[in-house]
Amino acid sequence: MLATLSVEAAQVKPICTPVIKTTKYRMLKGDYPAAILRKFGLEPVFGKKGSINTLLKINNFKNPNVIEPGTVVILPFDCEQEVMPFKVIVNEKEYREITTEKVLTTSTPVSGTVAPAINAEVPVEKPDAFGQIVGGKPTDEQDVEATGKSQDNISEALRYRMICEGEWTGSECITRYSSIFANFGAYNNRYDGVDSNAAPGKQKNGLLLSKLNLAAGFGWNNYWNENVKTVLQLELQNNQMLPDIKSVPIDGGDRLLTSLQAEARYEKGSWGIGLGLRQFDKLYYVFNFAALQGNLCSVNDVSLCGVQVYSANVPSLFVDLSYMIHQAGKFRFDTELKYFTLGATKVSTVDVHAGSGQSIEFSVTHDRIEEYLKGTIRYSMASQDTSIETQNAKELAMLFTYSWKLKDWSEASIKADNPSN
Known part of the structure; x- marks a missing residue:
């Protein structure tokens, strides 16, 4: 036997x-x-x-x-x-x-x-x-x-990433690490609206343009493994408006806008998908052309002739889909599509209903071992109805990002996965 x-x-x-x-x-x-x-x-x-x-x-x-x-x-x-x-x-x-x-x-x-x-x-x-x-x-x-x-x-970073499927520190391959980054950017905004109180035959459509507004921010990326990461980001933007083309006064156009964003992303191969929440200051505006005669105001009252600009802090949920278009040497080229919601709010006597928007962006990343340089161009559109008018906003942004490694989790990863070692 x-x-x-x-x-x-x-x-x-x-x-x-x-x-x-x-x-x-x-x-x-x-x-x-x-x-x-x-x-x-x-x-x-x-x-x-x-x-x-x-x-x-x-x-x-x-x-x-x-x-x-x-x-x-x-x-x-x-x-x-x-x-x-x-x-x-x-x-x-x-x-x-x-x-x-x-x-x-x-x-x-x-x-x-x-x-x-x-x-x-x-x-x-x-x-x-x-x-x-x-x-x-x-x-x-x-x-x-x-x-x-x-x-x-x-770049060595790309050489090693293709064999370790994670992040190369210069001496070892890891899949869990953190990095911090700083953003610097410039924004151009366009706002379109309608004066619903204008008399028949009077000017109704309004157009508001911003200057080239500068912005700065910082954030934290944390890769929990080679496929999953979380992103926290804070940004400040100095907003200033150009004079209206009809030379009507603008009240409240100069503001400091803030944005706080949290996102969880899953990345596999060339594709990535993210889901997040953003709490940010958004501009709302009221066009008043009742006392507009030609291109001149007949009264010195912005509530009758001019543009009133307000800001409100609104929540926004978003989902985005990214794709790596091409990788050549030290550089990679990506695109991203995003859909986002805009929460309801109230500014002055105006009720703002929930809205939505979408954006598309293209970026190029210079991939290095311990730091990354990234340039991004983003175009977005958003629309929200209010109790007096529909407001449409368009934005063109140019961003520059510099990030560097904060911490690697290689030792913690080994101990967690191999407790006997």
């Missing part, structure tokens, strides 16, 4: 015959170490016992950044059975060179026991926006000039 159980256990246990010679692979254009290790089934790739660490050690590479197309690397296989499924193109006495092409193989009987046929599926490489990025030469044959030239075109 025990003999039967022993035979069954032996049949279930995978056979591992130590490798008889060194196994090599020639890197091709578009290859990067993590993906190649996955193709050959050398999992896990990352972590304390990850195959990426063994690959760097046996090839005497300081990091994956120095591997370029044409480089022949030694693969960290332990068992002959792991090598058998792949095509051998060079077979010398001391080493062999293989490709990722699979061939049908059968095992040679060992000690009277027939080894099971190997038919393991090799993990399929996922499409990666950074898949075409390649590095330099191996450490023992480094071409300093060539490596420096490559660094001019590709």
Whole structure:
């Protein structure tokens, strides 16, 4: 009975015959170490016992950044059975060179026991926006000039992100980290409205334009893992209005506007989706043209001839969808569509009903190891009905963002995921 159980256990246990010679692979254009290790089934790739660490050690590479197309690397296989499924193109006495092409193989009987046929599926490489990025030469044959030239075109942050699927600190791969950022921007606003009290034949439509208003703010990004992050942001904007084209007086146009925003985002590959809440100061305006004669006011009373501007702090819920259009070297190009609601409020004697709006933005990010530079152009439109008129607002914004790492959670992450360590 025990003999039967022993035979069954032996049949279930995978056979591992130590490798008889060194196994090599020639890197091709578009290859990067993590993906190649996955193709050959050398999992896990990352972590304390990850195959990426063994690959760097046996090839005497300081990091994956120095591997370029044409480089022949030694693969960290332990068992002959792991090598058998792949095509051998060079077979010398001391080493062999293989490709990722699979061939049908059968095992040679060992000690009277027939080894099971190997038919393991090799993990399929996922499409990666950074898949075409390649590095330099191996450490023992480094071409300093060539490596420096490559660094001019590709940032280390992008090189490492494509293999660690998280954030590269300069010495390790992490998936949990925080960063703080500062925003500087300029806004142009246009407000359209109607004077519902104007007499028939009198001017009804009003147009209000802002100056190029400056804004500044700061915020905090926290990546809880490689896919989920939260964003907190505070912004202050100095608002000033241009003189009305009809030279009517404007009352209350110069204001300091505040905005507080919180958002949770999920990002996967090139796509991202966010849901958030914004509490901000919004301008409302009342056009009064009852005493307007041509382009001149017949009375010195803004309630009869002029524009009254008010502000109210309103809540706004929003959802946004982002997409990475293109990535080239150190730069990435993104677009984002957003839909938002505007809460109801009251200013002076005017009731403001709930409204909504949408925006579109394009951004370019200069991706670095510990800091990021980002430029954004945003165009938004919003509409709200009031008890006296419909108010439409349009905004064109130009923003510059500088962010840098605040804290990495790599040690906390390891302890949380591996309490025994």
